[in-house]
Amino acid sequence: MSFLDRIAACNNHDPALFRPFIVAGRQMGLVNHAFAARLEAFPSVFDVDAASVSLAAGLTNFEDRSAAVAEVLRGLAGQGVIKGWRDELFPVANGFGHTPLMQIERAAVPLFGVRAFGVFVNGYVRDGGNLKLWIGRRSKTKPSWPGMLDVFVGGGHPIGIGLMDNLVKEAGEEANVPPALARQARPVGAISYRMNIDGGFRPDTEFVFDLELPADFAPRNTDGEIEDFYLWPVEQVMETVRDTGDFKPNCNLALIDFFIRHGFLTPDEPDYLEILAGLRQ
């Protein structure tokens, strides 16, 4: 396996499986054909034809759209069509920070192929001239990617919270990072990918942060989502990313970006420029 394989695994989108999802005349996502067929049962909320799924024209504002879709989604969750309900609302907007046209339950975001945003925090420790990375092991009871390795702290970006405030909240819950320390996280870019998974489409963008941690800081999970933490030399993390499928897929991208920015993955790597291009799709 190679770094490019890790990138390819997050970029397996097949446009033939989807049709556009349109809100207020704008394409906001993609719906797979099978899910589109299910939405035909709700003609007061969705106009479904062979070419697209549009939110009904009578739904003209944020509140009406969000309420009508929420009712449909709760019904589909009751039927088991939507799994892993989170009770967390994500914006549907034309770009990060733009005024949202509506909000939807997080678990349904991939079913509408709406771009989601999130944060990934690489937590690292300087040990003389060496760098070590804190790595998490996801709980075996987590609905998504149970038991897999994870970056230090990460989280989806719900509606109505600033990026840094969300980072501070996630860092507190996932790793017991004091707010003042979490706020030292430094934004260093973003990765993006186009992934098909469980019948959905995830055209996601994750803002990447680096957080240098004191040598005596020991993360401790407080929300039950991470069962263990490991402090590994960057070289060991690189080998694990490259040679195993142990990390949650999109975490590989945030880690590869770290390896590049810190000079561990160098232009001597024959795929260097392809890897770079692959991190932002």
Next chain:
Amino acid sequence: MSFLDRIAACNNHDPALFRPFIVAGRQMGLVNHAFAARLEAFPSVFDVDAASVSLAAGLTNFEDRSAAVAEVLRGLAGQGVIKGWRDELFPVANGFGHTPLMQIERAAVPLFGVRAFGVFVNGYVRDGGNLKLWIGRRSKTKPSWPGMLDVFVGGGHPIGIGLMDNLVKEAGEEANVPPALARQARPVGAISYRMNIDGGFRPDTEFVFDLELPADFAPRNTDGEIEDFYLWPVEQVMETVRDTGDFKPNCNLALIDFFIRHGFLTPDEPDYLEILAGLRQ
């Protein structure tokens, strides 16, 4: 002006002005229509038709191709069609580090729209919690971009030298950096752009390095290409990049990449994701 304007200035490529340049059945670049017409005068070297410019099929190896094209180029330089002859040879290859199909004089590379590679070194100094960047002012007698601001060290990547060896050579010539110090430069990624200039096409990729310099290091130019150096706080460099056209255009991209990687340009910038995408085209 904005950071996006600086990126747009390096990405003004208009495909309508060009036709493919083909070597051994593979497209290796683009030739503008006026230059293609000039190449019709050399039918033993170039097959020119309305759709493309191909290197003559009889030229079947590196040496023959390079020699035949060199003869044409020397003639065109004598007529003033090719300006700023450098006596430096660049590879024509299907990717960085791939076996080159031929080599051509650097001054002619944009006329064939062949991808060129180079290195940019951001030289910075830590001053307590602040960062400062060393900035060069190009000599007023330089053929390209005279008098403009420049990154600490930069240079095109000629044939037959490793990336780090070229960096060490350029750092010595441009800024009198001792080799041992230059070798501490850390690869941190690459920027790329697609620029039309002087009738040519530059689909270039520049490998970016960061080099932390001791506070007592003072650069001194040894090859006459840089007339002055300034040590500026990063914030001042950011303002200069954003608000003025004082930097050589592609230097803006390497500096914007630095601002992002070091957390000076943050997701609070409304164009953040567009800027990120714009740095690698």
